[in-house]
Amino acid sequence: xxxxxxxxxxxxxxxxxxxxxxxxxxxxxxxxxxxxxxxxxxxxxxxxxxxxxxxxxxxxxxxxxxxxxxxxxxxxxxxxxxxxxxxxxxxxxxxxxxxxxxxxxxxxxxxxxxxxxxxxxxxxxxxxxxxxxxxxxxxxxxxxxxxxxxxxxxxxxxxxxxxxxxxxxxxxxxxxxxxxxxxxxxxxxxxxxxxxxxxxxxxxxxxxxxxxxxxxxx
Amino acid sequence: xxxxxxxxxxxxxxxxxxxxxxxxxxxxxxxxxxxxxxxxxxxxxxxxxxxxxxxxxxxxxxxxxxxxxxxxxxxxxxxxxxxxxxxxxxxxxxxxxxxxxxxxxxxxxxxxxxxxxxxxxxxxxxxxxxxxxxxxxxxxxxxxxxxxxxxxxxxxxxxxxxxxxxxxxxxxxxxxxxxxxxxxxxxxxxxxxxxxxxxxxxxxxxxxxxxxxxxxxx
DNA sequence: TGTACATCAGTGAACGCGCGTTCACTGATGTAC
DNA sequence: TGTACATCAGTGAACGCGCGTTCACTGATGTAC
Numbered sequence: 001x002x003x004x005x006x007x008x009x010x011x012x013x014x015x016x017x018x019x020x021x022x023x024x025x026x027x028x029x030x031x032x033x034x035x036x037x038x039x040x041x042x043x044x045x046x047x048x049x050x051x052x053x054x055x056x057x058x059x060x061x062x063x064x065x066x067x068x069x070x071x072x073x074x075x076x077x078x079x080x081x082x083x084x085x086x087x088x089x090x091x092x093x094x095x096x097x098x099x100x101x102x103x104x105x106x107x108x109x110x111x112x113x114x115x116x117x118x119x120x121x122x123x124x125x126x127x128x129x130x131x132x133x134x135x136x137x138x139x140x141x142x143x144x145x146x147x148x149x150x151x152x153x154x155x156x157x158x159x160x161x162x163x164x165x166x167x168x169x170x171x172x173x174x175x176x177x178x179x180x181x182x183x184x185x186x187x188x189x190x191x192x193x194x195x196x197x198x199x200x201x202x203x204x205x206x207x208x209x210x211x212x213x214x215x216x217x218x
Numbered sequence: 219x220x221x222x223x224x225x226x227x228x229x230x231x232x233x234x235x236x237x238x239x240x241x242x243x244x245x246x247x248x249x250x251x252x253x254x255x256x257x258x259x260x261x262x263x264x265x266x267x268x269x270x271x272x273x274x275x276x277x278x279x280x281x282x283x284x285x286x287x288x289x290x291x292x293x294x295x296x297x298x299x300x301x302x303x304x305x306x307x308x309x310x311x312x313x314x315x316x317x318x319x320x321x322x323x324x325x326x327x328x329x330x331x332x333x334x335x336x337x338x339x340x341x342x343x344x345x346x347x348x349x350x351x352x353x354x355x356x357x358x359x360x361x362x363x364x365x366x367x368x369x370x371x372x373x374x375x376x377x378x379x380x381x382x383x384x385x386x387x388x389x390x391x392x393x394x395x396x397x398x399x400x401x402x403x404x405x406x407x408x409x410x411x412x413x414x415x416x417x418x419x420x421x422x423x424x425x426x427x428x429x430x431x432x433x434x435x436x
Numbered sequence: 437t438g439t440a441c442a443t444c445a446g447t448g449a450a451c452g453c454g455c456g457t458t459c460a461c462t463g464a465t466g467t468a469c
Numbered sequence: 470t471g472t473a474c475a476t477c478a479g480t481g482a483a484c485g486c487g488c489g490t491t492c493a494c495t496g497a498t499g500t501a502c
Contacts, residue, residue, distance in 0.1 A: 125259070177395030199384070202388070206429055207421070264456075
């Protein structure tokens with residue numbers, strides 16, 4: 001959790017002055033909180049400003065409009081998502097099987113632990129073509145998965161190599177489907193008689209088996 | 219497409235009278251159109267009423283509030299979805315492989331051709347626990363997939379039978395992930411160098427292969 | 437060290453707007469007799 | 470066949486509310502000299 005700046009009447013070590021000091025970050029935090037409470041459509045400029053303890057006009061110094069704020073939240077979410085995936089992958093150490101499993105768990109953990117970011121990234125209805133920096137941040141996160149698949153494919157005998165891009169898209173779709181349907185931390189989650197992690201791990205093993213990937217020895 | 223009732227100044231064969239005659243359906247149609255244009259959060263009671271050519275107070279005769287309208291749209295969407303899946307499955311005729319492939323295509327086709335319903339069903343942020351009839355309609359659609367998996371599993375030798383529920387959840391997640399990321403008919407779709415149908419079919423074949431399901435002869 | 441000044445973040449008042457919601461009402465329809 | 474009546478769907482006016490947005494402003498900060 002990012003440290004929030006102080007507010008009016010909430011002065012840990014000094015009163016809130018005329019300038020907020022960190023309003024941009026505070027607005028993003030406020031947006032995340034509002035997404036958690038009311039969904040992406042519950043985010044308004046006015047309420048974000050109120051939550052940050054500033055006047056309704058203040059946000060205009062930092063964001064063009066509400067969508068620009070949401071886009072920044074989504075971009076930041078993708079950055080964190082990329083970091084989470086990259087850390088989990090850890091360049092395939094100690095072996096690819098363990099690394100892939102960690103990455104899958106990281107995907108689900110993100111959807112569960114950061115439902116607000118997840119929602120902003122995938123369900124806020126942002127037009128990606130209008131916010132290329134969001135799309136690029138998403139692409140960078142996907143690149144982690146793609147690189148992992150390329151590493152795995154390169155270890156297979158030349159005649160048995162599936163296309164790494166396809167493989168990455170399959171794993172992404174599967175992870176995303178499970179995350180969206182069963183792992184999100186809000187009221188739209190559906191109940192199943194197993195954990196999302198178990199569901200994803202079983203599917204991954206079956207999928208790898210189908211590809212002829214010898215994960216046990218990779 | 220459901221036939222809409224006539225509007226003010228739009229009288230094919232008779233003037234719009236004091237009573238609308240089919241306002242409930244017209245409001246649902248209006249909601250779908252608004253979802254297509256502005257996303258689920260763009261649906262307001264007032265604008266739906268305007269689109270249907272009635273006063274702002276009229277919708278209250280048919281729906282408790284905006285969420286009740288959205289819930290009815292989602293419920294109707296799940297009903298149509300169930301029908302589409304059931305028709306595609308066709309009780310496994312002429313063979314399971316063809317039936318499964320048709321069902322997968324039907325899933326993607328629904329997301330592509332009915333993005334408004336899809337959005338209402340999966341992305342409107344409805345609290346399923348508050349609208350049990352929506353959840354039940356969704357469960358009925360899932361049952362089609364589950365029954366299909368049970369049929370398939372029953373044809374395997376007793377020692378090689380995976381749990382049908384797990385299998386159904388895997389296929390659902392995969393289909394849903396592909397549909398949500400790549401097949402939806404709006405601005406949030408991501409571009410890939412193949413069709414969603416090809417992506418899903420390849421993944422399904424690999425998955426079935428991994429399960430040891432002899433789909434070629436099923 | 438002090439002063440003048442430029443810059444900039446946030447203020448607060450104002451405005452128009454559309455939404456949600458209520459209300460007594462009224463026009464249309466169906467039915468009992 | 471007609472009439473009286475009950476029912477109900479839709480009206481239109483009204484209200485409060487919160488949001489988006491603009492504006493001249495003002496307090497704080499940093500810097501040139």
